Amino acid sequence: MKSAPLVVVIQFPGSNCEYETSRAVQNSGMDSCIYRWNQWQELKDSLPDAYVLPGGFSFQDRVRAGAVAAKEKIMDLVFSEAAGGKPVLGICNGAQILVESGMVPGWERGRIESALAANHISGRSGYLSRWIFLHVAAKARKICPWLGRTGTGILPLPIAHAEGRFVFSEENRYRASNSAALKYCDEKGTETSDYPANPNGSFLNLAGIMNDRGNVLAMMPHPERAYWLWQLPPYLPGEWGDRRDQSLHSGSYASTKGPGSLFFTSLADYFRGER
Amino acid sequence: MGNISIVVSLKAPDPAAMTAMSTFRRIYPETCPDSLERYDYWCFLNPCLGRETVSGIVSRYHDIVNPNKQIWSFIDEFSKLVDRSDDRMVWIDVLVTDRIDSVSENWTAILRRNNCEVEGVLCSVLWRFGFTSGISFDNARNRVLDLTVSTYRDHGLLANPISQKIDLPAPLRI
Numbered sequence: 001m002k003s004a005p006l007v008v009v010i011q012f013p014g015s016n017c018e019y020e021t022s023r024a025v026q027n028s029g030m031d032s033c034i035y036r037w038n039q040w041q042e043l044k045d046s047l048p049d050a051y052v053l054p055g056g057f058s059f060q061d062r063v064r065a066g067a068v069a070a071k072e073k074i075m076d077l078v079f080s081e082a083a084g085g086k087p088v089l090g091i092c093n094g095a096q097i098l099v100e101s102g103m104v105p106g107w108e109r110g111r112i113e114s115a116l117a118a119n120h121i122s123g124r125s126g127y128l129s130r131w132i133f134l135h136v137a138a139k140a141r142k143i144c145p146w147l148g149r150t151g152t153g154i155l156p157l158p159i160a161h162a163e164g165r166f167v168f169s170e171e172n173r174y175r176a177s178n179s180a181a182l183k184y185c186d187e188k189g190t191e192t193s194d195y196p197a198n199p200n201g202s203f204l205n206l207a208g209i210m211n212d213r214g215n216v217l218a219m220m221p222h223p224e225r226a227y228w229l230w231q232l233p234p235y236l237p238g239e240w241g242d243r244r245d246q247s248l249h250s251g252s253y254a255s256t257k258g259p260g261s262l263f264f265t266s267l268a269d270y271f272r273g274e275r
Numbered sequence: 276m277g278n279i280s281i282v283v284s285l286k287a288p289d290p291a292a293m294t295a296m297s298t299f300r301r302i303y304p305e306t307c308p309d310s311l312e313r314y315d316y317w318c319f320l321n322p323c324l325g326r327e328t329v330s331g332i333v334s335r336y337h338d339i340v341n342p343n344k345q346i347w348s349f350i351d352e353f354s355k356l357v358d359r360s361d362d363r364m365v366w367i368d369v370l371v372t373d374r375i376d377s378v379s380e381n382w383t384a385i386l387r388r389n390n391c392e393v394e395g396v397l398c399s400v401l402w403r404f405g406f407t408s409g410i411s412f413d414n415a416r417n418r419v420l421d422l423t424v425s426t427y428r429d430h431g432l433l434a435n436p437i438s439q440k441i442d443l444p445a446p447l448r449i
Contacts, residue, residue, distance in 0.1 A: 110427045117375065117439075121377060122380075
């Protein structure tokens with residue numbers, strides 16, 4: 001019998017964030033186990049309560065980021081579990097896998113209705129690693145198990161990707177706003193499509209999208225890399241930067257949770273029935 | 276004179292092509308191609324452009340062709356890259372291009388800034404599907420479209436049509 005909800009983290013060849021993601025889950029009061037992509041039977045037998053696809057470079061981003069992993073057999077299981085309502089989170093490369101699997105936005109079952117295209121920033125191309133700010137859409141806070149605790153504030157999180165620009169077909173552009181979960185903004189909370197607030201040219205400043213039911217969330221920023229306040233850089237403006245400075249002076253720097261923890265504690269709350 | 280295209284290949288076997296091929300074998304065992312090749316495809320736009328200009332660009336900018344690990348040829352001299360002296364396969368080519376592409380835009384800016392007589396650059400990926408004889412050209416072409424265009428989780432692999440264009444140019448003469 002399980003003492004706590006089990007959140008499994010799926011490691012594909014080339015994933016590289018599975019251990020810190022698993023620790024973030026455990027530090028939030030849940031159990032976590034890492035399964036490799038070819039351990040689908042063992043994973044199924046463990047009766048997970050939720051799934052996380054971590055960041056990294058599954059299959060070395062060959063062909064297109066997330067495209068090959070999306071065709072793996074283990075994704076059949078994740079797909080059917082998500083259809084049954086279990087929470088699924090894809091972080092960065094995990095988000096690319098969810099998009100290529102058609103699990104988000106998920107308007108038509110299994111249909112690929114969006115893309116995470118190469119960053120489009122004037123004057124530069126390729127990989128971008130920096131801290132960004134985002135806010136959580138009100139609807140998403142209500143229906144997404146990963147976002148219940150995130151509140152109305154501005155959250156600083158790191159991004160690190162070359163292909164993170166959410167794109168939709170022309171006919172689905174209106175519909176896309178209903179799938180918005182996380183949106184890039186500046187440190188004051190103002191949305192703008194300009195760099196660096198929107199770091200990759202993403203449509204509608206989208207940093208994360210969800211399915212209609214809200215149980216599947218694909219996000220490009222890395223919450224597990226901002227789980228503790230000590231992970232925040234010293235130059236960060238805003239509320240979380242102030243919190244970081246205060247904890248540094250009060251001696252609680254190493255043990256105080258940061259903005260990324262809210263995504264995982266939201267899920268713990270969800271399983272406790274506190275939302 | 277006119278737009279000039281080049282293809283760039285790794286000297287070693289292309290790992291992306293190998294991964295794509297093994298994925299095809301797994302998910303489409305009945306219809307997967309017998310051979311799959313991948314090339315970088317660069318099109319330099321300028322109606323007055325000469326081959327010497329393109330050769331100069333390629334030899335100057337090692338981000339386009341890294342001579343340590345890559346080889347290249349003009350598109351109409353493609354046979355220099357491959358040895359198909361006894362080839363009876365049906366080959367279908369697919370060009371996959373990002374609809375919005377920072378790489379192309381930035382290379383256009385770089386080359387214009389350096390007075391390279393180039394009006395624009397388009398970067399694509401060229402996939403070449405090979406089928407053993409016994410399949411008609413039209414059938415092979417339809418099969419390639421099915422394999423390439425990713426519309427559902429269990430349908431297609433090489434291009435996401437939401438963000439990428441898919442073209443089937445006339446087959447390269449080899």
